[in-house]
Amino acid sequence: MTNNLPVFGKLISENLSLTTRQVCNTLELLDSGATVPFISRYRKERTGSLDEVQIAAIQEQYDKLKTISKRKETIRATIEEQGKLTPELQERIEQCWDANLLEDLYLPYKPKKRTKAEIARQKGLEPLALKIMMQRGCNLDTEAQKFVRGEVKDKEEALAGARDIIAEQVSENEEARKRVRRVFERTALITAKVVKGKEEEGDKFKDYFDFQEPLRKCTSHRLLALRRGEAEGVLRVSISPAEDED
Structure with a gap:
């Protein structure tokens, strides 16, 4: 039995x-x-007469939390090897049970290939x-000119490198990542266009040849149809925030 059982029990009980x-x-x-x-x-006497749907939901959340717990161990070990695991960061990792937010915490410390930003640095x-x-x-032109030396050939290259960083x-x-997620949650639009020349072949997807609606209002069956049309090469599907969002 996991040592996190009381924590998991509290989290799952609140969610469900x-x-x-x-x-x-x-x-x-x-x-x-x-x-x-x-x-x-x-075992109704143990569960308070929970039905199969409720128990399955508990099991699903339990599996997710166990996966997050294992991921935390990997993240802590990796950051500790770098000598960057501060008490504050360790506490934030301990308290985080959202997979996306956990990866956000880890991202600055995640080993990465030699990026454009690293080359610019x-x-x-x-x-x-x-x-x-x-x-x-x-x-900007004046400031960029000050960095034209060595491997930096001109101010355009200096500015491009700064942008990469x-x-x-x-x-x-x-x-920033939290804000972007919130923008998508509020305003994201799902858009579909027919691929030129696929009109006849993809007639069954004609309702989506010129389609757009807020993602939060897109029903599961419409989303599946859009993805199927995309997989069959009939539709081009994109998801993006509304252009007028600040």
């Missing part, structure tokens, strides 16, 4: 609006090897990137 006792007892039964139908039929362009990010009204920093910024 069940009592902690019901969930923890169910987790113990699942850990002992009991199946969902068996628990539902013969090696050329000494990080100070230029920082000046641009500070947005203090400096003349800024792009990487923003993409790895936890708060």
Whole structure:
């Protein structure tokens, strides 16, 4: 039985609006090897008469939390090897049970291949990137010219390298990633267009030849149809935030 059982029980009970006792007892039964139908039929006194659907939901969330727990171990070990595991960061990792947010925490420390941003840093362009990010009204051409030396041939290359550094920093910024997710949750549009020349072949997807609607309103059957049309090469499907979103 996992040492995280009390934590898992609390998290799952909150997510599914069940009592902690019901969930923890169910987790113990699942850990002992009991199946969902068996628990539902013969262990009602332990679960508070949970049905199969509820027990299956508990099992699904339990599996996800166990996966996250294992991922945490890998992340902690990797960051610790780098000598960058501060008490604050360790606490944030411990308290995080959202897979996406956990990866956001890890991203700045995740081993990566030699990126454009890393190449730009090696050329000494990080100070230029920082000046641009500070947005203090400096003349970019003048500032970029100061970095034209060594491997940096001209100001255009200097600015391009600075942009690469800024792009990487923003993409790895936890708060920026949260904001982007919130924008997508509120405003994302799913759009489909027919691939030119596929009109006749893809007639069964004609309802989606020129289609757009908010992603949050897109029903599961429409989403499946769109993805099927895309897989068959009939539709081009994209998901993007509304253009007028600040």
